[in-house]
Amino acid sequence: MSVPARANELQIPQRMKAWVLGGPDELRLVEKPVPQPGVAEVLVRIGATAVCGTDLEVISRGAPALVQGGTPFNKNFTPGHEYMGTVVRLGPGVDEFDVGDRIAVEIHAGCGRCERCREGMYTACLNYGMNYGDHDKGHRANGFTTDGGFAEYAVNHVNTLSPVPADMSDEEATLIVTAGTVIYGLDVLGGLIAGQSVVVTGPGPIGLMGVGMAKALGASPVVLTGTERDRRRLDIGRTLGADEVIDVSRENAVEAVMRITRGRGAHYVLECSGAPNALNDAAHMASRGGRICLVAFPHEPVPVDVAHLVSNNIYLFGIRGEGRSATRRGAALMAQKRFPAKLLHTHTFSFEEVPTAIQYASQRIEDAIKVVVKMH
Numbered sequence: 001m002s003v004p005a006r007a008n009e010l011q012i013p014q015r016m017k018a019w020v021l022g023g024p025d026e027l028r029l030v031e032k033p034v035p036q037p038g039v040a041e042v043l044v045r046i047g048a049t050a051v052c053g054t055d056l057e058v059i060s061r062g063a064p065a066l067v068q069g070g071t072p073f074n075k076n077f078t079p080g081h082e083y084m085g086t087v088v089r090l091g092p093g094v095d096e097f098d099v100g101d102r103i104a105v106e107i108h109a110g111c112g113r114c115e116r117c118r119e120g121m122y123t124a125c126l127n128y129g130m131n132y133g134d135h136d137k138g139h140r141a142n143g144f145t146t147d148g149g150f151a152e153y154a155v156n157h158v159n160t161l162s163p164v165p166a167d168m169s170d171e172e173a174t175l176i177v178t179a180g181t182v183i184y185g186l187d188v189l190g191g192l193i194a195g196q197s198v199v200v201t202g203p204g205p206i207g208l209m210g211v212g213m214a215k216a217l218g219a220s221p222v223v224l225t226g227t228e229r230d231r232r233r234l235d236i237g238r239t240l241g242a243d244e245v246i247d248v249s250r251e252n253a254v255e256a257v258m259r260i261t262r263g264r265g266a267h268y269v270l271e272c273s274g275a276p277n278a279l280n281d282a283a284h285m286a287s288r289g290g291r292i293c294l295v296a297f298p299h300e301p302v303p304v305d306v307a308h309l310v311s312n313n314i315y316l317f318g319i320r321g322e323g324r325s326a327t328r329r330g331a332a333l334m335a336q337k338r339f340p341a342k343l344l345h346t347h348t349f350s351f352e353e354v355p356t357a358i359q360y361a362s363q364r365i366e367d368a369i370k371v372v373v374k375m376h
Contacts, residue, residue: 223242
């Protein structure tokens, strides 16, 4: 039976189209029941969903998704986590949002009961994945432990919603999650970066967003590194505010950073490449007492020069997702048009073309950066 609608709610169908993950790299379009919002939740009619690099990991390898205590494969699971849409139904007691509000979402709604959630570190919830059967402790991470955005509707906790201004396109709004991840990383590094140097390694979507955010917050200089393959992305990085761009195919990145900083090294390094030697390079780019934030990760263990980190008093941080309500702050900077975030969006596909969108993102076809699936 469908849940009775409030007077201000829209007519919602009982079933919806959704992409589900079979085995590795197997997506199929099916019909599923439209989920119902509970206490402190809303039902979102999805407008657009961006393809993230972590989606590709989930679809191909499973991790870091954790569904019903194991891998997400063959469990009727819908991936996708960078989405925006419209609130169409309110759960019991919800008055923070209204039906018709355009919103973007962040991924994580922690359990609210573990030590980390009580500290505000809900992206590091100690009950991650514990949201099923007798194991349901309230944790939610849409697209990782619960159904995500490659569907017509999704349920979200009110704490995960950020308003989207009327003059922001659906496609740009899907980038708000990426903005939140960057703001979280800069927050962990110190937050007050005006007048301080920031090196961003790797010109993927998070790296390019990192350039724009760092510049919007007053960092100087902002340095972006990439390879010959990344030529177009490095050009976009300049437009987003990079003061210096380093092609590591042509010059040594560490030497270039030292030249730019007159031998002192950078205050902060935001590592977004996941390259095997990225951490060691970052360590030698950073000044004494500098700080490194790891956003990306290599697929295999890598050796690290711990002695250099320790002897130079370099701080090392790792972040997951978009914690500390950083998504709302990232959304605010985007709404204020502090930098042209929409440059990251390069391709749009229809909902029926999700597999093609995945292919474009994973293979960087036509130099794709951020690929978006548009529902309507």
